[in-house]
Amino acid sequence: MSLLGKAAVLIWNDVLDTERDVFYRWHDQEHIPERLALPGFLRGRRYRGSGVAEWLTLYEAEDVAVLTSPAYLERLNDPTPLTQSTVRAFRNTARSICTVEKTVGASTGGHVLTLPLPAGFDAKHLFEGDMPAITADASVLAAHLFVADDAASHLDTREARERAYVVPARVLFVETSTLDAARKQLMRFLAGIDAAQRDAAAAGAGVFTLEISRLATPNHRTQETR
Numbered sequence: 001m002s003l004l005g006k007a008a009v010l011i012w013n014d015v016l017d018t019e020r021d022v023f024y025r026w027h028d029q030e031h032i033p034e035r036l037a038l039p040g041f042l043r044g045r046r047y048r049g050s051g052v053a054e055w056l057t058l059y060e061a062e063d064v065a066v067l068t069s070p071a072y073l074e075r076l077n078d079p080t081p082l083t084q085s086t087v088r089a090f091r092n093t094a095r096s097i098c099t100v101e102k103t104v105g106a107s108t109g110g111h112v113l114t115l116p117l118p119a120g121f122d123a124k125h126l127f128e129g130d131m132p133a134i135t136a137d138a139s140v141l142a143a144h145l146f147v148a149d150d151a152a153s154h155l156d157t158r159e160a161r162e163r164a165y166v167v168p169a170r171v172l173f174v175e176t177s178t179l180d181a182a183r184k185q186l187m188r189f190l191a192g193i194d195a196a197q198r199d200a201a202a203a204g205a206g207v208f209t210l211e212i213s214r215l216a217t218p219n220h221r222t223q224e225t226r
Contacts, residue, residue, distance in 0.1 A: 002105040002142030002175060004042040004060040007067055010146060010171060012053035012094040012114070012206065019089035026086045027057075028212060035059055036216040038075065040066030045213045047112060051206030053092050056114060058173075067097045068152050076157035084162055093165040094204075097153045098146035102127040104135055105142025108213070109175030111182040115189055116204040117170040118197040134174070139181035144173040168204065182207045 015023045032044040040062040047056040061067055079087075104127050117123055123145055126134035134143040153167045172189065176182040186205055193201050 001103060002108050003100060003103045003144050005040075005062045005066075006100050007061045007064040007149075008098050008100065008146060009057075009059040009061070009067060010094075010096045010098060010114070010168070010173075011057040012055065012092070013057075014054050014091040014093075015086075016089040016091065019086065022082075023086055023089070026082050030080065030082060031086075032212065032214055034075065034080075036214060038066075038069075038071050040069065041216050043213065043215050046211050047208030048211050049206055049208030051208075052094065052114075052204050053206060056112070056206060056208045064097065064099050064149050064152055067149075068155065073155070073157060076155075076159045079159045079162070083159065087159065087162045090163045090165075093163050094168055095153065095165045096146065096148040096168050096171065098148050098171070100144060101147045102145040103143070104132050105140075105175065107141040107175075109141040109177055109182075110210045111176045111179045111208065112210075113172075113174045113176070113182045113186045113189075113207050114205065115172040115174075115186065116168040116201060117172055118193060118201055119169075121170075121193060121197075123170075123172055137181065137185070139177050140174060140185060141177055142175040144175075146171040146173060179207070179209060 027046060035041050036044055041059060043060045045058045048054060102124055126132060148167055148169050174185050186207055190198055190202055
């Protein structure tokens with residue numbers, strides 16, 4: 001499958017212009033390796049693009065219990081000095097701890113679109129059948145429907161207090177082989193949203209290109225995955 005595990009952390013953010021170089025150094029050399037050293041974290045990916053924010057980070061985990069585990073909460077409550085200073089420079093942040101409601105596809109794409117779904121919008125039917133409608137376009141390699149775990153997303157931790165953020169409730173995440181395909185799919189899905197909700201959905205949407213993907217080493221995975 002394109003997606004590893006049954007849960008994920010999704011983070012969208014901008015950063016103050018003065019802190020861009022620090023952000024890259026911190027995220028590449030400290031933050032992603034630190035998260036992937038935690039039991040149950042399987043892969044970390046970061047994308048850069050346009051729309052709701054400049055960056056999108058996806059952490060894939062075995063299940064939502066990993067994302068409320070003592071090991072993860074200990075890290076969130078004891079952030080490194082560089083983590084504290086960097087997240088204070090975040091702007092326009094959204095963060096959801098999610099379960100995976102639907103997923104389809106066997107490849108990861110170099111480009112993705114993310115679209116927050118308004119209440120009442122049914123996307124599950126797009127994933128049904130032997131030939132799901134959501135991957136009918138050959139340029140769409142995979143798609144996932146994420147649903148926020150409200151309690152997990154709003155846990156009060158020291159790291160969370162360093163930044164203000166919103167929690168998207170349901171997110172459509174589509175992986176494509178080309179940037180143009182991601183943009184076209186975004187327009188396609190926006191056209192299917194009721195006009196009264198379309199502007200809000202568009203404001204929260206984004207199209208991104210992969211910058212880094214890193215797998216956890218096997219010894220950092222829990223016993224169940226070995």
